[in-house]
Amino acid sequence: xxxxxxxxxxLIITLGLLHPIxxxxxxxxxxxxxxxxxxxxxxxxxxxxxxxxxPVTRATVFFQSGSQPPYSHPADSFTxxxxxxxxxxxxxxxxxxxxxxxVSYWWEVVDRAGGTARSETKTLIYVDNRFAWQxxxxxxxxxxxxxxxxxxxxxxxxxxxxxxxxxxxQIGVEPPSPLDVYxxxxxxxxxxxxxxxxxxxxGGQARPELGVVLVAIPPGDSARxxxxxxxxxxxxxLMTFVATTPNYGSAPRWxxxxxxxxxxxxxxxxxxxAVQDAAAKNKLLPIENLCGTFPTDASAALLAYGxxxxxxxxIINEYGxxxxxxLLAAYRDGATCEGGVxxxxxTSLTGxxxxxxxxxxxxASNPTIPTTSSPSTGILPWLLLIAVIVLPLIVILLWRSPQxxxxxxx
Numbered sequence: 001x002x003x004x005x006x007x008x009x010x011l012i013i014t015l016g017l018l019h020p021i022x023x024x025x026x027x028x029x030x031x032x033x034x035x036x037x038x039x040x041x042x043x044x045x046x047x048x049x050x051x052x053x054x055p056v057t058r059a060t061v062f063f064q065s066g067s068q069p070p071y072s073h074p075a076d077s078f079t080x081x082x083x084x085x086x087x088x089x090x091x092x093x094x095x096x097x098x099x100x101x102x103v104s105y106w107w108e109v110v111d112r113a114g115g116t117a118r119s120e121t122k123t124l125i126y127v128d129n130r131f132a133w134q135x136x137x138x139x140x141x142x143x144x145x146x147x148x149x150x151x152x153x154x155x156x157x158x159x160x161x162x163x164x165x166x167x168x169x170q171i172g173v174e175p176p177s178p179l180d181v182y183x184x185x186x187x188x189x190x191x192x193x194x195x196x197x198x199x200x201x202x203g204g205q206a207r208p209e210l211g212v213v214l215v216a217i218p219p220g221d222s223a224r225x226x227x228x229x230x231x232x233x234x235x236x237x238l239m240t241f242v243a244t245t246p247n248y249g250s251a252p253r254w255x256x257x258x259x260x261x262x263x264x265x266x267x268x269x270x271x272x273x274a275v276q277d278a279a280a281k282n283k284l285l286p287i288e289n290l291c292g293t294f295p296t297d298a299s300a301a302l303l304a305y306g307x308x309x310x311x312x313x314x315i316i317n318e319y320g321x322x323x324x325x326x327l328l329a330a331y332r333d334g335a336t337c338e339g340g341v342x343x344x345x346x347t348s349l350t351g352x353x354x355x356x357x358x359x360x361x362x363x364a365s366n367p368t369i370p371t372t373s374s375p376s377t378g379i380l381p382w383l384l385l386i387a388v389i390v391l392p393l394i395v396i397l398l399w400r401s402p403q404x405x406x407x408x409x410x
Contacts, residue, residue, distance in 0.1 A: 029051070029056075029109060029115055031119040032050075034046075034105075034106075035047050035048075035122075036103070038126070040129050040130050040193075040196070040197075042092055043092050044089075044090050044092055045089045047086065047087050047088075048107045048119060049084070049085050050086060051083040051084070052082060053111075053113075054112045055080035055112045056086075056109050056110070056112075057080045057110055059075035059086045059088075060074055060075065060109075062105065063103055063106075064103065064104045065098045065102075065103050067098075073088050073090055073095075076088055076089055080112065096197055097197065098197065099128060099197040100125070100180070100212045101125075101126050102124070102125055103125075103126050104121050104122070105123075106119050132146055133146050133182075134146065134150075136150075136156075138157035138158070139164075142178050142179065142180045142181070143157040143180075144182045145183040148185075148219035148223070155223065156183050156227050156231065159227040159231045160181055160231050163228075163263065164179075164235060167236050167239050167263055168239065170316075170321050170324060171239045171240060171259070171321075171324065171328060172243065172324075175235075175238070175239060176238070176242060177211075180212045182212065183216075185218050186218055190215075190216040194214075215231055216230075230264075232263040233261065233264050234260070236262075240255075240256050240259060240260070247331060247332055250332075250336070252292075253290055253293065253308070254290035254307070254311055255312065255331070259324070261308060261312075262309050262316075268306070271309065272306060274299070274302050275303065278303055278307075280361075285304060287311060287356070288337070288338075288349060310360065311353075314352075314356045327345070337349065
């Protein structure tokens with residue numbers, strides 16, 4: 001009998017440890033009707049209903065957008081009461097949220113008796129609600145658009161669904177789920193969304209860390225052609241991010257943009273001509289120069305994109321998708337631009353470039369790689385010139401000096 005009582009005592013204690021009483025329940029404070037509403041890039045309002053045996057005297061809302069650290073904001077002014085509706089209004093022109101991110105939020109309150117409680121955590125998706133989005137799901141892809149009929153949305157979903165398996169086979173990773181594609185009707189609308197949310201406008205707008213792709217494609221006769229180019233391009237950036245996380249920043253720009261540009265389908269004729277012309281004049285940009293930021297000059301940027309596509313195509317021709325995946329794995333592990341090539345392709349960056357240039361210039365006996373002179377190389381000729389002029393003068397002065405001293409002693 002004693003053994004049975006001991007058993008039930010241990011069971012009760014164990015269950016008590018598994019189900020601790022939370023602060024809200026212990027103090028009699030309860031939350032109801034947590035919600036949030038917002039106007040994109042303008043303001044967001046959080047609300048909560050709280051009740052308890054003692055009047056609530058202080059309340060704070062906490063919220064977090066994507067990977068940002070949590071913000072805290074006191075509730076709007078209220079009169080303490082045992083049952084109260086709390087609100088907190090945040091100016092989004094001052095506190096920027098990441099567009100299309102998941103926003104988590106919760107409340108913490110204190111009552112007059114010193115009791116405290118924290119609510120459950122709720123979430124919302126911070127979408128650009130300046131527009132009335134239509135939605136269509138096709139496999140793992142959810143397409144959103146606000147101008148154009150259902151055929152427009154179906155075409156966008158088709159472009160994504162058709163491109164995704166090809167990109168997946170090339171890069172070798174599973175796409176994020178869900179995967180959202182937002183189709184803006186104009187570049188101006190897309191740019192305003194990015195800049196209103198406090199982000200720099202860069203032209204290309206994949207948000208790979210969020211599993212989101214943003215493109216600007218107006219409805220019209222050329223829309224489907226643009227979809228087949230732009231949507232695969234941005235999807236490739238997203239998949240490259242997945243393949244190189246947590247070191248996406250280590251992936252060289254020529255690889256990231258080269259893969260994306262290659263997956264656009266038919267080559268951009270303007271880029272191809274720029275590469276051919278530069279190769280003929282031996283004015284190609286060294287691959288090393290394309291590891292980081294691309295040139296801002298329009299013609300140089302065009303050449304940078306064209307070269308990146310050409311280099312990646314050369315890698316696929318020689319090493320296949322396995323070579324691309326080995327490169328991405330090296331950069332995922334934090335390799336440098338050159339170190340990734342050495343590890344994955346067993347050649348140097350220079351060796352890769354020599355082979356690539358030879359493929360572009362088959363008639364050239366020895367394709368050369370132009371090098372940019374370092375500051376010390378540029379100064380060297382001047383140092384030599386100064387030495388030629390100054391050294392004789394020093395010798396003459398040293399020779400004349402003993403003669404003067406000798407005359408003075410006489």
